[in-house]
Amino acid sequence: MIRHFLRRDVRDCRLYWASLLLITVASLFAGVIGLTILFWVYFMFPSMAQGYILGSPWRTQHQMSRHYLLALPITHKKLFVIQQVRMLVFWLPFSIFAACLPFTILNSLQVYGFYYFALFVSILVFMHSQIWSALEMESISTYVPKGYRLWAYIKIFIVVGGTMMILGQGWTNLLSDNLVARGPKVPFSEFLSLMRLIPAQTIFVGALILLAFWVPHNARRWCVTL
Amino acid sequence: MSSMIIAMGLQYRLHKERDILNGVSFNLNKGEFLAVLGENGAGKTTLLDLLMGFRRRTGGQLRVMEEDPDHDGWEARARIGYLSEKVDIPGDWDGEEFLAFHRRFYNSYDLAREKRLVEQFKISYEERVGYLSAGEIRRLQIIGALAATPELLIADEITAVLDILGRRKFLQVLQEQQKERGMTVVLATNIPEGLEAYADKILLLNRGRQILFSETNVLDGRGDLAGAVAERLERL
Numbered sequence: 001m002i003r004h005f006l007r008r009d010v011r012d013c014r015l016y017w018a019s020l021l022l023i024t025v026a027s028l029f030a031g032v033i034g035l036t037i038l039f040w041v042y043f044m045f046p047s048m049a050q051g052y053i054l055g056s057p058w059r060t061q062h063q064m065s066r067h068y069l070l071a072l073p074i075t076h077k078k079l080f081v082i083q084q085v086r087m088l089v090f091w092l093p094f095s096i097f098a099a100c101l102p103f104t105i106l107n108s109l110q111v112y113g114f115y116y117f118a119l120f121v122s123i124l125v126f127m128h129s130q131i132w133s134a135l136e137m138e139s140i141s142t143y144v145p146k147g148y149r150l151w152a153y154i155k156i157f158i159v160v161g162g163t164m165m166i167l168g169q170g171w172t173n174l175l176s177d178n179l180v181a182r183g184p185k186v187p188f189s190e191f192l193s194l195m196r197l198i199p200a201q202t203i204f205v206g207a208l209i210l211l212a213f214w215v216p217h218n219a220r221r222w223c224v225t226l
Numbered sequence: 227m228s229s230m231i232i233a234m235g236l237q238y239r240l241h242k243e244r245d246i247l248n249g250v251s252f253n254l255n256k257g258e259f260l261a262v263l264g265e266n267g268a269g270k271t272t273l274l275d276l277l278m279g280f281r282r283r284t285g286g287q288l289r290v291m292e293e294d295p296d297h298d299g300w301e302a303r304a305r306i307g308y309l310s311e312k313v314d315i316p317g318d319w320d321g322e323e324f325l326a327f328h329r330r331f332y333n334s335y336d337l338a339r340e341k342r343l344v345e346q347f348k349i350s351y352e353e354r355v356g357y358l359s360a361g362e363i364r365r366l367q368i369i370g371a372l373a374a375t376p377e378l379l380i381a382d383e384i385t386a387v388l389d390i391l392g393r394r395k396f397l398q399v400l401q402e403q404q405k406e407r408g409m410t411v412v413l414a415t416n417i418p419e420g421l422e423a424y425a426d427k428i429l430l431l432n433r434g435r436q437i438l439f440s441e442t443n444v445l446d447g448r449g450d451l452a453g454a455v456a457e458r459l460e461r462l
Contacts, residue, residue, distance in 0.1 A: 004330050012318065052316075065314045070280060072331050073304030224282045224296075 001074060002082050009053070009086055016048055020093060042094035049090040050130045053083060054222070066222075076223040083222070084127065091123050118174055118204045122167050125207050129163050131218045170203035228256050230291055230378055230410045231277065237285030238272050238434075245434050246272045250286070252429055252439045254412065256377075259404060261421050261442070262414040263455055264431035270414035273431070274382045277412065278308055291378060304332065307376030309367055309384045317356025321349055321366055325373075332374040340373035346395060360387040368396055372403065378410045379403075385415050393417075397424045422451040430455060432462055 010017075023041055027034035055066035069079065098119050133156050140152045236250040247269040254260050262270045275281040276288060279295035291306070293299040315324050321344075329335040344351065347365040355363060364384055371379065379400065385393045401424050403409040415421070422442055428451075430438040437458060442451065 001331075004327075008327060012316065064316060065312055067278075067280060067308070067310055068313045068315075071278060071303060071306070071308035071313075073300050074331070075300045076298045224280065 001078070002085055005082055005086055006089065009049075009089065012052070013049060013090075016045070020045060024093075038097060039094075042097050045093060046087060046090040046127070047130060049087065050134060053086045053090075054131065054134050070223055077219070080219045080223060087127050087130070088123075091127065095119070095123060114174065114201065114204070118170060118200065121204045121207045121211070122171070124211055125163060125167060125214075128211065128214045128218055129160050131222065132214070133160050135218065135221045166203060167207065169198065170200045170207070173198070173200035173203070229289070230254050230256050230258075231260075231412070232289045233286065234288075235286035236273070236276065236283055236288055238269070238276060238281060239284040247276070247431075247434045248285075250429075250431070250436045252427075252436075254410060254427065256410055257404060257408040258426045259400070259411040259424055260413070260427045260429060261418065261425035262412065262429045262431065263416075263418050264437075265459060266416065267433065268431035269434040270431060271382055272434075273429075274310075274380055274412065274414050277380055278303075278306070304334070305377040307371035307374055307379040308381075309364070309371050309379070310382040311364075311384065311386065312382070313367055315355045315363060315366065318354065320352055320354050321358075322351040324355065324366060325351070325370055328370040329373070334375045336373055336375050339375065340369060343369040343372055343399070346399065347392070361389055361392055364388055365392060365396075368399075372399065375407070376409065379412070381411070381413045383414055383416065385413070385417055394420075397421075400424065418452040418455050420451075425451075428455075430458060432459060437462070 020041070024038060027038045027041075030037065052064075055064050055069050070076065072079070074082070099116065102115055136152065136156050140149055231252070231254040233253075234251050236247055237245065238247040239245050250269075250273060252260070262273060264270055272281065276283050277290050277295060279297075279299065282296050288295060290299075291302040293302045295302075319327070325340060329337070329340070347369055349362060349365050349369060353362075355366070358366065364387055368384070385396060388396060397420070400409070400411050400413075404411060413421075413425070425442045428438065428440060428442050429436065
């Protein structure tokens, strides 16, 4: 069943993938700036597919509606797993890119043994942050009364922004030792050392624990029978 | 006769203070056609969402094909056809692509029936969904849903965008499948005109409350179901 969805995704999103390939080839000729561009393009790429995959409860011709997906004879648990796998496919370029960094720029695989665990957790957290924010936006558009909408938007900003900040701090803590010590003195190095109060290990293990609650929460909201 | 749907005191409450549905009770047997009627905001779509398990009821009892829709009853969903104005298909797909995607999910899918329905509803396999009108997109969905030979068809306001001929054809096809293989139908609509010829039972809702559940002929004494429904609603 999952292949049926993935085949369809490849056909529907071939323009996205072709564009990504073009940007990749162009960036390879642009040196370090090209790599920076690639990092951000790969990081933003999954958000293009988010709406298309999750489906929408309101009318649109750009994506399959959620009601259609939920009415299909697939267990909702399996359907939600399929949805996550479909989203993860769009995280593949970023995952491969980030997984290669210890061999290339960082050049220190031994130091970053924890790196791959942090990468895995970060991608899952980002993905569930996407799912959560999409569901919140739906809720704002459909149910939340006018007076509460501003607070609902602020809640999205705090949760998504907070998640990014905490993970960002985790990554800073994981990488700053070497980058700051090896590189030239940067204006924010003192600030970076202040942020080291929480060890990266604590942040990423904490994020994994957060996921244990966040995934079932998102699953129940996306398909109420879970 | 076996029951396809049993609802007792069904309730759906939103944000604690607002009842979208309250005290809805009805029983639908295999092979029957139920028309769910009521004004806008009566709770028709919510009722159908509860039947499909898209929302979790906050009170009452509900069995659909002997299963509780609040549980993940995928086996029952394989025997249910669902049609809704909320269902949309990506505009880049053509008719054949949608039907090919859809038929993969149903073991009971009947390709010969699909071809017959495509002819009956005058839909082209090659036309891109984005170029179809809202009514034609509904016709395409109807073909997909009925070709899967469902035992129960749940249709939410699907007839509103169909033209006169499309609506008549849809109701005729439902009746044919009802007679031919005992398909049960639940149709929520704002347009009761002409339904007296097809519906066996009527469920009339108003502001989430059940006004009436009866055989169609009880309400339709003068052969004018729409008039009788309007009269009932005006008296409230």
